[in-house]
Amino acid sequence: MIKVITYGTYDLLHYGHIRLLERAKALGDYLIVGITSDDYDKTRGKINNQQSLIERIAAVKATGIADEIIVEEYEGQKIDDIKKYDVDIFTVGSDWKGYFDYLNEYCKVVYLDRTEGVSSTELRAKARELCIGLVGDEEIRILNKYIDEFACVNGVKITGVFSEGGMADDCLKEKISYFPEKYEELLEKSDAIYIISHPQKHYVQIKAALLAGKHVLVESPIALNKAECKELFELAEKEHVVLMEAIKTAYSTAYNRLLLIVKSGKIGKVVSVDATCTSIRDVNVDAAGYRNVWNSICAWGPTAILPVFQILGCNYKKADISSLFLDRENRYDSFTKVDFLYDNAVASVKVARGVKSEGELIVSGTKGYIYVPAPWWKTDYFEARYENPSDNRRFFYQLDGEGIRYMLVSFIKSIQNKKINSEISKEISVSISQIMQDFYNNKTNEIRW
Numbered sequence: 001m002i003k004v005i006t007y008g009t010y011d012l013l014h015y016g017h018i019r020l021l022e023r024a025k026a027l028g029d030y031l032i033v034g035i036t037s038d039d040y041d042k043t044r045g046k047i048n049n050q051q052s053l054i055e056r057i058a059a060v061k062a063t064g065i066a067d068e069i070i071v072e073e074y075e076g077q078k079i080d081d082i083k084k085y086d087v088d089i090f091t092v093g094s095d096w097k098g099y100f101d102y103l104n105e106y107c108k109v110v111y112l113d114r115t116e117g118v119s120s121t122e123l124r125a126k127a128r129e130l131c132i133g134l135v136g137d138e139e140i141r142i143l144n145k146y147i148d149e150f151a152c153v154n155g156v157k158i159t160g161v162f163s164e165g166g167m168a169d170d171c172l173k174e175k176i177s178y179f180p181e182k183y184e185e186l187l188e189k190s191d192a193i194y195i196i197s198h199p200q201k202h203y204v205q206i207k208a209a210l211l212a213g214k215h216v217l218v219e220s221p222i223a224l225n226k227a228e229c230k231e232l233f234e235l236a237e238k239e240h241v242v243l244m245e246a247i248k249t250a251y252s253t254a255y256n257r258l259l260l261i262v263k264s265g266k267i268g269k270v271v272s273v274d275a276t277c278t279s280i281r282d283v284n285v286d287a288a289g290y291r292n293v294w295n296s297i298c299a300w301g302p303t304a305i306l307p308v309f310q311i312l313g314c315n316y317k318k319a320d321i322s323s324l325f326l327d328r329e330n331r332y333d334s335f336t337k338v339d340f341l342y343d344n345a346v347a348s349v350k351v352a353r354g355v356k357s358e359g360e361l362i363v364s365g366t367k368g369y370i371y372v373p374a375p376w377w378k379t380d381y382f383e384a385r386y387e388n389p390s391d392n393r394r395f396f397y398q399l400d401g402e403g404i405r406y407m408l409v410s411f412i413k414s415i416q417n418k419k420i421n422s423e424i425s426k427e428i429s430v431s432i433s434q435i436m437q438d439f440y441n442n443k444t445n446e447i448r449w
């Protein structure tokens with residue numbers, strides 16, 4: 001019996017796939033199809049799959065062509081599989097010509113002509129074709145980064161950039177050609193909006209977008225008080241559009257795995273979560289003082305608070321906020337520490353744009369602790385550490401684009417599937433807004449020099 005093996009993602013199964021499977025089968029008597037897992041695809045930079053592994057397996061199975069389906073999970077697995085299944089022929093489409101010649105050492109390698117004119121990439125782009133408008137002011141640097149990340153996501157077109165303050169467009173002009181003077185003009189041309197303007201403007205801008213029936217992805221915090229945040233979520237629901245809070249860390253694979261390890265009790269009961277995020281950056285201060293500059297609590301607070309709320313929940317008994325102000329009137333804090341008290345745990349977050357510290361995350365438990373080195377918010381690595389160092393474990397996961405592109409894919413999937421696919425629950429967004437409200441309502445201890 002001649003055994004043939006072939007591999008692929010098989011997202012949105014199409015005619016090209018079926019033709020390939022038929023010809024692969026015709027090369028022998030028994031066909032094994034290896035379908036890439038979602039994690040493996042992520043490590044190969046394939047982040048746009050529309051269908052989950054289960055759905056892709058079901059689609060290949062339904063063709064009735066494969067005799068056996070296996071999952072491809074790691075680099076180098078092909079050699080293992082060929083040996084394990086005693087494979088005679090390895091085959092893939094001609095788009096891979098030459099790439100798998102090294103397998104000749106183990107079996108015969110055959111490249112089959114690729115079917116012209118059809119691909120999963122094209123099908124995904126056709127299904128999406130979403131027009132996104134960008135809104136920003138001070139944080140041009142980040143907006144620039146987002147423009148590059150949007151380019152990695154299938155079927156998304158950037159319509160233009162609106163800036164209330166008429167920010168210097170110079171660095172964006174190479175990439176974007178449309179800079180409307182009115183926000184409404186951008187809304188009209190877009191299906192969805194990404195907002196990174198100053199948090200003081202969020203409420204008005206989000207509300208206008210939602211009322212115009214546009215989906216919104218907004219850099220956290222969504223609003224500076226709880227009531228407004230709740231109102232915006234209710235409005236989004238009423239208008240049947242997606243409102244998602246943008247905290248890129250929530251989409252990092254390492255961070256997500258860390259949460260799962262903590263939740264599955266690997267470090268025992270969690271007693272303390274301590275997160276620090278700091279950066280020292282020159283800020284542009286105009287005549288309005290620090291009013292339009294992202295302060296420490298807005299720039300870093302949501303990211304630092306995220307693991308606290310995701311691990312310990314939002315029902316804390318007390319949140320004690322202490323800040324060092326550079327411009328008290330405009331609530332510009334160069335450093336803030338928030339101490340949370342829970343029934344059975346404590347947490348602390350330290351955020352700063354004018355003070356430097358070690359940007360690490362530590363989750364302490366009764367059996368061990370999780371240590372994420374600086375900068376923990378964009379890490380691809382963490383450790384579970386125990387009393388006996390020989391029990392320690394290290395975890396590595398690839399992180400592309402600091403998690404931003406995974407977040408954009410989630411946002412777009414939410415829009416398409418009409419089902420929120422956010423890693424951040426509404427309850428957490430509202431609780432983050434509550435902390436902002438306490439800060440802006442002067443419920444802070446002040447550190448004075």
Ligand code: CTP
Nearest residue numbers: 008009010016020092093114115118119120121
């Ligand atoms: N294939 C083919 N003809 C096509 C598309 C794919 O013969 N028009 C083959 C590929 O060469 C591969 C298998 O089908 O052997 C699975 O390919 P996959 O990468 O899953 O499909 P694509 O449509 O190429 O996906 P993408 O656009 O995401 O790269």
